[in-house]
Amino acid sequence: MFGELEYVSFAYITPSGKLPCELVEQQQLSSMKQIIASYKPSDATTTSSSCSCRTSSGQVQAMPVLKESGTKVYVKFFDTLRKATRTQCFSVRLRSNMSYIYEMVHAWLPDVGNLVCYTVHSDSHGVLYPLVKAVLHPQDDLPEIVFSQEVFLPFHKLTHSWGVVNVFVLQHNGCLVPGYIPLIVYRSSMQSKEAIQEQIRQLCCASPLEANYMKSQHFFNCTVSTGLVDLVSFFDSFTDDSASLSQIVVVYPALAPGDLVHLDIMDRKNRRFGIQGMINCSRQKDGILCYDVEEMTTGYLLEGLTCVQVLPL
Numbered sequence: 001m002f003g004e005l006e007y008v009s010f011a012y013i014t015p016s017g018k019l020p021c022e023l024v025e026q027q028q029l030s031s032m033k034q035i036i037a038s039y040k041p042s043d044a045t046t047t048s049s050s051c052s053c054r055t056s057s058g059q060v061q062a063m064p065v066l067k068e069s070g071t072k073v074y075v076k077f078f079d080t081l082r083k084a085t086r087t088q089c090f091s092v093r094l095r096s097n098m099s100y101i102y103e104m105v106h107a108w109l110p111d112v113g114n115l116v117c118y119t120v121h122s123d124s125h126g127v128l129y130p131l132v133k134a135v136l137h138p139q140d141d142l143p144e145i146v147f148s149q150e151v152f153l154p155f156h157k158l159t160h161s162w163g164v165v166n167v168f169v170l171q172h173n174g175c176l177v178p179g180y181i182p183l184i185v186y187r188s189s190m191q192s193k194e195a196i197q198e199q200i201r202q203l204c205c206a207s208p209l210e211a212n213y214m215k216s217q218h219f220f221n222c223t224v225s226t227g228l229v230d231l232v233s234f235f236d237s238f239t240d241d242s243a244s245l246s247q248i249v250v251v252y253p254a255l256a257p258g259d260l261v262h263l264d265i266m267d268r269k270n271r272r273f274g275i276q277g278m279i280n281c282s283r284q285k286d287g288i289l290c291y292d293v294e295e296m297t298t299g300y301l302l303e304g305l306t307c308v309q310v311l312p313l
Helices: 026-031 098-108 193-204 208-215
Strands: 035-040 059-062 070-079 084-093 115-122 128-136 145-150 162-170 176-178 183-186 218-225 228-234 246-253 260-266 272-285 288-295 301-305 310-312
Touching: 070 098, 084 098, 098 115, 098 145, 128 162, 128 218, 162 193, 162 218, 176 288, 183 193, 193 208, 208 260, 208 310, 260 288, 272 301
Parallel strands: 035 084, 070 145, 162 246
Antiparallel strands: 035 059, 070 084, 115 128, 115 145, 162 176, 162 183, 218 228, 218 246, 260 272, 260 310, 272 288, 288 301
């Protein structure tokens, strides 16, 4: 809740049964087509490059069976622009590193440009939290579960330094709940509030009205541990050059049933128009707080809108 300095001192993020970073159920995994491959590692100079870039060398060759010395890695890709996720299980040889996964994900998702892989926090029981633990570079060891998303980089700019933007909704009881998946950004974009706002706008595919609403929210520097986000101070710029993964939080206010809102809609012909609606209910969808909005004129129900898309009147 808000204290004397008007910011949340800390917040415990409670895991739900359907977090966006939750493992796919076993029966779903068994029905998925597994990619079974043999990988010839690229040269050392290539694998040590930025984790967001394709590797030009290296060979991927299909095999009919997986040797007993192999292991499985589950990869979940978040498509922030299309608001969708895709999951795949890769069978890999022991002693492979993350360069293998970067190669395979690019082959699996050829339309994706620069991407970054990362891990999330978990507790001693294996419960996953929607909080980024570490960004994975090509030379890193393979974890069992990998998450990935597309990133937007300046033209021909490589980077080894990353930051995380967490989007939360402050509920009326003082609890913070995830309002969006964590967004991975390059560190240099965190040098000013305006630069980080532009990164969020691109990653969320926000309209001008949605971007202006986002700019009016509170931004905080934070530290993250298992299930715990400590909001340290207001974010204005980030100048720390340390190797640690810097994280910030954007806090949106919660909306209640009956609240009037504005929606900025774009049709398939890229024509933008606005509608007015009323919050019908809020619910958690895959661990993210979403709103169902009833259009005022026709009564049509728009489901699963995020805090970034719903603008209070």
